[in-house]
Amino acid sequence: MLRAALPRAFSAGVATHTHSRRDAATNTAVAALPPGTTQRTLSVIMGGGAGTRLFPLTKDRAKPAVPLGGKYRLVDIPISNCLNSGLRSIYVLTQFNTQSLHRHIQSSYKFDNFSRSFIDILAAQQTPEHSGWYQGTADAVRQNMRYFLERPYDYYLILSGDQLYRMDFRILLHQHIRSGADITLATKPVTRAQASDFGIMHTDAERRITRFEEKPKDPAILDELKLTPELLESIGSPADEELFQASMGIYVFNRDVLISALDNDLADFGKHIIPQAIDSGRVNAYIFNGYWEDIGTIRAFYEANLDLTDLVPQYSFFEATAPIYTHPRFLPGSKINGAALRQAIIA
DSSP states (O other): OBSOOOOHHHHHHHHHHHHHHHHHHHHHHHHHSOTTTTTTEEEEEEEOOOOGGGTTTTSSSOGGGSEETTTEETTHHHHHHHHHTTOOEEEEEEOSSOHHHHHHHHHHOOOOTTOSOEEEEEEOOOOSSOOSOOOSHHHHHHHTHHHHTSSOOSEEEEEESSEEEOOOHHHHHHHHHHHTOSEEEEEEEEOHHHHTTSEEEEEOTTOBEEEEEESOOOHHHHHHTBOOHHHHHHTTOOTTOOOEEEEEEEEEEEHHHHHHHTSSOOOOIIIIIHHHHHHHSOEEEEEOOSOEEEOOSHHHHHHHHHHTTSSSOSSOSOOTTSOOOOOOOOOOOOOOOSOOOOSBOOO
């Protein structure tokens, strides 16, 4: 993967600088969280998509098992974000081409035998109640609710298994609890050119979502969904900048709200559950202003890998305070003769 390598000392400096900007928000959120919140939160990572837009990379593997950045897998990102946020009750839901994904998770993530922490895999299965495949993200969660309700979790964090970002979920949980929301969606500011690729929402001054449009293309509708000057200012953007809130596919549900929201046959969170919940409950937005990339297509995969090699990349695996974990591979070092490498990651 040729284009940019960070010198070791320099990359550490970038990581320290990036981390320092998040310290205040993280410390505030952690201090304000009710005791035991992370222990009462279950993380559910959606890893069941067929990944047709990533073919042929997904010909023999699940989408979350696609390699990234030399030695990582896509699924390492949400798992590491959970672990770095103190969330250690994690399920990964799988369905297509699962063998290499299962092997990677089982060999990479192990907890002490006497710990209540776990990372478990729930593959699609036939049961007396369900005899078919997962029909969507909501259906996947619905079919596994009997496992999710075994322990008295208060909050359920639903995550995608094919995104590149670094987020401290304690900040998200802090806003969710403080706002009194039934559901909180993580959102990402995007431009007008990008908006038609995402679910776009409009929020009021208290960040309560009042409207949701799936991949809007009508310019008149987009005009009605722009971030207000007040919200732009709150995220550090110029008041006259034209930005929109795109759903990141990251949700926090209260326990009773999730049970109620899935008491139907609706298949997908983004297309069905969330729009319905906006009309019947309090659904808030958590605006995330860091780097985030949905690795859903070959182009997105290619560009995300090249972005990692920028001199000062927007996303870096070199952050000691919030590392990305993966399976250690005890292989000999790379040996390169007769070549000139410039801006490269060698794994």
